[in-house]
Amino acid sequence: MQSASCVAMVRPAAFGFNEQTAANNFFQDHAEKNNARLQSDALQEFDAMVSLLRENQIEVIVLQDSAEPPKPDAIFPNNWFSCRNGQITVFPLFAPNRRLEKRLELIKQIKSLANTNIIKDLSVYEREQRFLEGTGSMVFDHENRTIYACLSGRTDQELFEKFAREQGYVPVAFEAADENGRDIYHTNVMLCIGSKFAVICSAAIADSIERQFILEMLSASGHEIIDISFEQMRFFAGNMLQLRDPQGRLYLLMSSTAQNSLTMEQILSLQKFCSFIIPDVSHIEKAGGGSVRCMVAEIFY
Numbered sequence: 002m003q004s005a006s007c008v009a010m011v012r013p014a015a016f017g018f019n020e021q022t023a024a025n026n027f028f029q030d031h032a033e034k035n036n037a038r039l040q041s042d043a044l045q046e047f048d049a050m051v052s053l054l055r056e057n058q059i060e061v062i063v064l065q066d067s068a069e070p071p072k073p074d075a076i077f078p079n080n081w082f083s084c085r086n087g088q089i090t091v092f093p094l095f096a097p098n099r100r101l102e103k104r105l106e107l108i109k110q111i112k113s114l115a116n117t118n119i120i121k122d123l124s125v126y127e128r129e130q131r132f133l134e135g136t137g138s139m140v141f142d143h144e145n146r147t148i149y150a151c152l153s154g155r156t157d158q159e160l161f162e163k164f165a166r167e168q169g170y171v172p173v174a175f176e177a178a179d180e181n182g183r184d185i186y187h188t189n190v191m192l193c194i195g196s197k198f199a200v201i202c203s204a205a206i207a208d209s210i211e212r213q214f215i216l217e218m219l220s221a222s223g224h225e226i227i228d229i230s231f232e233q234m235r236f237f238a239g240n241m242l243q244l245r246d247p248q249g250r251l252y253l254l255m256s257s258t259a260q261n262s263l264t265m266e267q268i269l270s271l272q273k274f275c276s277f278i279i280p281d282v283s284h285i286e287k288a289g290g291g292s293v294r295c296m297v298a299e300i301f302y
Contacts (some may be wrong), residue, residue, distance in 0.1 A: 015071035028290035063094035
């Protein structure tokens, strides 16, 4: 099944601008460095997003961040764990201060809620400076058993391909960069895959043969392509996630920033497939360099 009806979110205790991730996350706004104010703003946006998801019958498991040591990116749990096929996978992270997010008490809560005791911890690869940041690095097409990943300092190709094959999925790796030639730090800012559609910034794939190959794979697997521009990608229009409620109704989670960047034609195309859930997380986006998809870790029971 492509979409989860349950997600885990981490309520932040010390949200702020992370200097360590800013080294290769060019979506972060360096002007956003008042961490005391950011924490207050982030809590308001987080709580409102949780309420909005629950209003649409999406189950939300709220995990609590700890104040010490400060973890400015704890609000983005999808990078360090995933839960599917009765297994929790813990991933190796690029920034040393983000590794503090992988707390045993949170893993225990997830284990209990997901009713699993199987944990696969890939953190050992951090010692080798090899990283694979969960569903930030990888975008899953569950229904066609394919995983897409743009390679970067946060997404090691060998590790990605090994993980995909162990899961029984076909790995599809490619290179992508912004209009200034800088690597796209996470695949999920440029690509979203739903059951019947794919939102992609195809211009970020500079090699024309590779770009055509990716687009043909997505089309051949039954997805209508909704292409977004570099500017729309910067406004997090690629950072969306399809979810479903208990009745099977499909929703597309996107931020108000992302929605406001879309054309009417793009909106109408997406509305053929899903209703929208649109929280405002603009302060989180500016300082954290991630949007709503980064804030949720799907729980596939």
